[in-house]
Amino acid sequence: MSHSHDHAHHAHADHGHDRDDVHASASKRERRLLIAFALTACTLVGEAAGGWLSGSLALLADAGHMLVDALALLFAWLGARFAQRPPDARRSFGYARLEVLVGYTNALAQFVLVAWIIAEAAGRLLQPTMILSGTMLVVAIGGLLVNALVLRVLHDHDHDDINTASARLHVLGDLLGSLGAVAAALLIRWLGWNWADPAISVLVSVLILGNAWKLLRRSGHILLEGAPTGFDSTNVATVLQESGIGIVDVHHVHLWELSGGRAVATLHARVEPGADTDRAIGTAQRLLRERFGIVHATVQVESADCAGGPCGGARS
Numbered sequence: 179m180s181h182s183h184d185h186a187h188h189a190h191a192d193h194g195h196d197r198d199d200v201h202a203s204a205s206k207r208e209r210r211l212l213i214a215f216a217l218t219a220c221t222l223v224g225e226a227a228g229g230w231l232s233g234s235l236a237l238l239a240d241a242g243h244m245l246v247d248a249l250a251l252l253f254a255w256l257g258a259r260f261a262q263r264p265p266d267a268r269r270s271f272g273y274a275r276l277e278v279l280v281g282y283t284n285a286l287a288q289f290v291l292v293a294w295i296i297a298e299a300a301g302r303l304l305q306p307t308m309i310l311s312g313t314m315l316v317v318a319i320g321g322l323l324v325n326a327l328v329l330r331v332l333h334d335h336d337h338d339d340i341n342t343a344s345a346r347l348h349v350l351g352d353l354l355g356s357l358g359a360v361a362a363a364l365l366i367r368w369l370g371w372n373w374a375d376p377a378i379s380v381l382v383s384v385l386i387l388g389n390a391w392k393l394l395r396r397s398g399h400i401l402l403e404g405a406p407t408g409f410d411s412t413n414v415a416t417v418l419q420e421s422g423i424g425i426v427d428v429h430h431v432h433l434w435e436l437s438g439g440r441a442v443a444t445l446h447a448r449v450e451p452g453a454d455t456d457r458a459i460g461t462a463q464r465l466l467r468e469r470f471g472i473v474h475a476t477v478q479v480e481s482a483d484c485a486g487g488p489c490g491g492a493r494s
Contacts, residue, residue: 208258211345214328215251218244218352221324225356228317232310235302236362237317239295239379240355243386244321246291247348250284254345274437278400284348285394292383292390299376309375311367318359325353347393351386358382403434406441409470414443417469423461424453433472444476455479 222244229237258277265272332346358378365374405411415428427448435441443466449458459477466472 208255210331211251211255211258214331214345214349215248215255217324217328217331218251218349219248221321221352222248225317225321228313232313232317233307234309234314234359234362234375235295235298236355236359236375236379236382237314237321239298239383240318240321240352240359242291242295243348243352243355246284246287247345247352250280250287250348251345253280253283256280271436271442274440275401277437278397281343281393282397282401284345285390285397288348288351288386288390289394292387295379295383299380302376303373306372309366309372311363314375315360315363315367318356318363322353322356322360325349325356329353343393347389350389351382354382354385355379400435400437403432405433406435409433409441414445414466414470417465418445418447418462421461421465423458424449425458425462426450430478436474439471441470441472442474443470443472444478446478446480448480448482451481 222241225237225241225244228234229239229241254277256276260273260276263273329346329349332349358381362374362378365371411431411433414431414433418425418428425447428445429448430444430446432444433441434443447458447462449455458479462477463475466475
């Protein structure tokens, strides 16, 4: 009896430590996003002023990126903060999907921004303007250093954290923009190639589009309740049927993600006569968690075949 009590106590303590670790990780992520927002907001003011004074589209484009990115970082911070709210009567899964909505919106914003830059660059190529390369170079180097710092602040993040991943995408775009502005300033200063300013702006924008498209596809897939990458409903069924817990058939398997890395599943499982249904449910949920990382699984147990019609005798 004492041993069982000690085991339960340790299990409860471990669970409490896990919750504390998750909360600490979330707080750290929020703090990093807030620092990144503050640095980006300050830098975009400097780049916008520098672009206006020097006449550089590359700087103005980078400032435009940073304006969108400052808002993206702000919304990413808000998304991370609200995602920690517990479930309620209206939102039984909580607010975790907010981070996916933020990532999807950020990717769309990048497409709009790139379209504006390309249109502006086309006009600049047809009618080149005078550019103060010295001012442009100083401001671009300053922006490059700050963007590198912000990227470093956001470097250590969970691979499945779409919210922070989308924020890093924006910051990476800023870094490329600043690097392009530095290169354009040097080409203008040394060779007098004023066309390099709009040309490099377009090149950087095209590079950003690749990452934006990947983020849009991933977050869109989650919003459409698509199966997590690498998951196969047939494989899930096979694992449960071969588990030796009395499950003879698995069907109506649905797999999706609440947010990046938080997989959810529902399924029907037919058990053999006389099988312990409580044990079957508990073991199935444990296997799904350990083998596939599924954090929440609803298992509907049946004693008869329901493949041809409504399920009866179900227990969830």
